[in-house]
Amino acid sequence: MKRLPRLSTILWCALAALLLWPLFSWAIVHAVWIPDIDACRAARGVGACWGVITEKHRMLLFGRYPYAEQWRPLAATVLILLVLGGASWRRLWQPRLALGGLLVLGLAVLLMRGGLAGLSTVNTKEWGGLPLTLLISLGSTLLAFPFAILLALGRRSPLPLLRSLSTSYIELVRGVPLISLLFMAAFLFPLLLPAQLRIDILPRVVLTIAAFAAAYLAEVIRGGLQAVPAGQAIAAKALGMRYSQITLFIVLPQALRTALPALVNSFVGIFKDSSLISIVSLHELTGALAISLGGDADWRSFYLEGYLFIALIYWAFCFTLSQVSRHFEARLAHSRQKPQPEAAG
């Protein structure tokens, strides 16, 4: 009886090896790593052509950003990653450092934009690749989150006007595909506005994604709010706390803690949804792939390798995000189980 699972394990491994071997052979053994088009052509169908990444990596990572200035998006990406890394370190969660993080993000945007300190101005339409994906998803998440909290609170508000406004906003936005909202923001909006009031395409798109994401996040947060026992608010009220205090210090922290897994799920969704902006001429990772390979008759044949490279980047970010959130969940669950010192004494 004990040998049976072992035997099946061996069989499964053999099967997996059998199935994965062609992939391994294609991706590693017979792959071409140097940017040599003839070698890649010769290996077609047998081995992957990772040389296409080597050849096009600047375009893939930074899109249409002027070639000579690409150290700027590189530096901006590093800054953004530093902020993200800091934000996932619990010990650094202080209001002062949060403000510092926002400032660093602002610095990253300034670096990309230029126009001061001797840097040439680079129009947002020319931004692209990884820094654009990061800026758009991070910017829209940061804007959407507070808005989503207000919407969730509004939907549970005892005031009928506020409640119906929040509810209709959420239902309206959730009923429309993001792609159509983006299209309206990018092309319809400038037609309706006079030429003097023209807002740059990037803020328009970030605001659109934020407005869209807020509706989804609001529902997630509302779920968390509903999970907080009513007794908590009543007890806080009995202690003489005001509505704002009850919400900020009693209800919201518990609600957000409950909603954390679902929130992270939404953040991952926003990050991947940012790829939709390639339809409005902003060439983030996916769009950068299209312009770097689409017209190049030589390298066009190796689209698959390009897609795999982009997928790897997306996966790395999403996986890290979910790992960080699992870490927090574990910590929060732990702190919840711990007996409170006041209760003990």
Place this chain on the structure above:
Amino acid sequence: MTRPRLRTLGLLCALAVSALSTPLAHAGKTLDTIKQRGNIQCGVSSGVAGFSLPDSQGRWSGFDVDLCRAIAASVLGDPNKVNFVPLNSQQRFSAIQSGEVDILARNTTWTLTRDASLGLSFTGITYFDGQGFLVPKKLKLTSAKQLKNAEICVQSGTTNEKNLADYFRSQNIKIKPVVFEGFEASFKAFFSGRCQAYTTDISGLAGVRNKEAKNPDDYVILPEVISKEPLGPAVRRGDDDWFAIVRWVAFALIEAEEGGITQANIDSIKADSKDPAIQRLLGTGEDSGKLLGLDRDWAYRAIKSVGNYGEVFARNVGPNSVLKLPRGLNNLWNKGGILYAPPIR
């Protein structure tokens, strides 16, 4: 004897009318905006071999790209003062309507619907394309009419899909279109044997055969051209002065080929030529630029920067390119093609 006087009178009348409507030196709002901005926003495709594509360093090249460079050289004196905006087929028209781009040079077919209902005007035809068929040589086909009951791979949402259905309906031949969402998907399916024929514009067919087929000689392009696809630049409706500039820069490139002026010999011809037509074109004779709101060297700079039409063709889609397309219809009217530019006088 009365004719020259009548012509002068007519010219004077025309001048008077245009002087009344707009000041002569003042050429259009678009031109002013471009001069103020210091570059031309040129809407191109996000990658079509031979027409517009960025290389690994992000430098753009192609037939459409060269046209925009010629216009920039003509208007701003520098062929590099162009910002190329890659647009996909859904967004191209709204981009020109909303003023995001000044010219749409995105291998776009001139049709009545587009000309009459999209708020844009095509300035002329710079490339005569048409839809054709690619078939494996081993099928021994000599005409598209033999494609009875054949499965034909085609990209969805293009004029190609509609033309395919129209053509075979008119021929009373039953075929089975196999529709694919993307350009790559459609030809990959054909080469993997999914269809007996592949259809797209002939300029695209050549690139696909030369670059994607394992052995290009195994495939032939059938003689039938089933549709007219006149490609040309378009500008926003309502600025006739800008329209005229875009139109006449393209004509100047064709005139240059007719007059035997190339990038290499233009300076010596400019210095020596006594031909009034060439003198007018190159700015040493009668000032042809003033009427367009430009200076007298407008055409000289355009030709100097990209070469004449024949050179642009050869470099991007002709013998010196990967596409190796024959001139065909795109030859000069006196060399068997239908390119015909009105005289510059």
